[in-house]
Amino acid sequence: AQSVTQPDIHITVSEGASLELRCNYSYGATPYLFWYVQSPGQGLQLLLKYFSGDTLVQGIKGFEAEFKRSQSSFNLRKPSVHWSDAAEYFCAVGGTGGFKTIFGAGTRLFVKA
Amino acid sequence: DADVTQTPRNRITKTGKRIMLECSQTKGHDRMYWYRQDPGLGLRLIYYSFDVKDINKGEISDGYSVSRQAQAKFSLSLESAIPNQTALYFCATSGDRNQPQHFGDGTRLSIL
Numbered sequence: 001a002q003s004v005t006q007p008d009i010h011i012t013v014s015e016g017a018s019l020e021l022r023c024n025y026s027y028g029a030t031p032y033l034f035w036y037v038q039s040p041g042q043g044l045q046l047l048l049k050y051f052s053g054d055t056l057v058q059g060i061k062g063f064e065a066e067f068k069r070s071q072s073s074f075n076l077r078k079p080s081v082h083w084s085d086a087a088e089y090f091c092a093v094g095g096t097g098g099f100k101t102i103f104g105a106g107t108r109l110f111v112k113a
Numbered sequence: 114d115a116d117v118t119q120t121p122r123n124r125i126t127k128t129g130k131r132i133m134l135e136c137s138q139t140k141g142h143d144r145m146y147w148y149r150q151d152p153g154l155g156l157r158l159i160y161y162s163f164d165v166k167d168i169n170k171g172e173i174s175d176g177y178s179v180s181r182q183a184q185a186k187f188s189l190s191l192e193s194a195i196p197n198q199t200a201l202y203f204c205a206t207s208g209d210r211n212q213p214q215h216f217g218d219g220t221r222l223s224i225l
Binding site: 042044049 | 117148153154155156158161171203205211213214215216217218219
């Protein structure tokens with residue numbers, strides 16, 4: 001069965017520091033992977049997606065993610081965090097055999113000055 | 114204007130009341146979804162629709178119903194609201210299978 005695990009419920013980083021948010025998935029076929037961001041009072045916005053090809057994908061707002069099939073991971077990274085990045089981040093997985101996207105429980109990012 | 118619009122944005126109501134949440138979209142997508150979000154649980158799928166004649170239950174459909182009035186409109190109803198349906202509800206749309214979803218800003222529903 002499909003599942004997505006985001007091991008960190010919340011993370012605090014200093015402004016200007018690097019960021020890595022972890023995501024592990026379980027899926028029996030080729031996964032389609034997504035990262036979304038949710039700012040307070042808003043819906044989810046797509047940051048980036050991986051369908052195939054280059055395993056390092058670039059997204060909006062300076063984010064990138066790397067697909068590692070051997071580790072069943074799709075971690076999100078940013079080299080230098082800005083205060084405006086404080087939000088909740090969701091990893092999600094879908095696949096060719098299905099039509100539903102499964103979301104992780106989310107990681108809330110706090111940014112300190 | 115937003116591509117996916119949800120109304121109302123906030124609603125407080127009492128146990129036993131019937132409630133309808135509405136969603137409309139201008140993206141021209143066939144696929145529409147209703148999710149609820151609870152702290153620590155992420156998003157859980159309530160219902161989804163691939164076109165106006167196709168309605169499917171998600172993982173937590175009990176206590177909910179939906180209506181797809183047109184390609185652009187997908188409403189969610191709580192026939193008799195109960196307190197554990199207090200949550201943040203999102204409507205989303207997508208194009209082809211497994212394409213990214215586009216979300217509305219959500220409806221915060223409180224049932225007393």
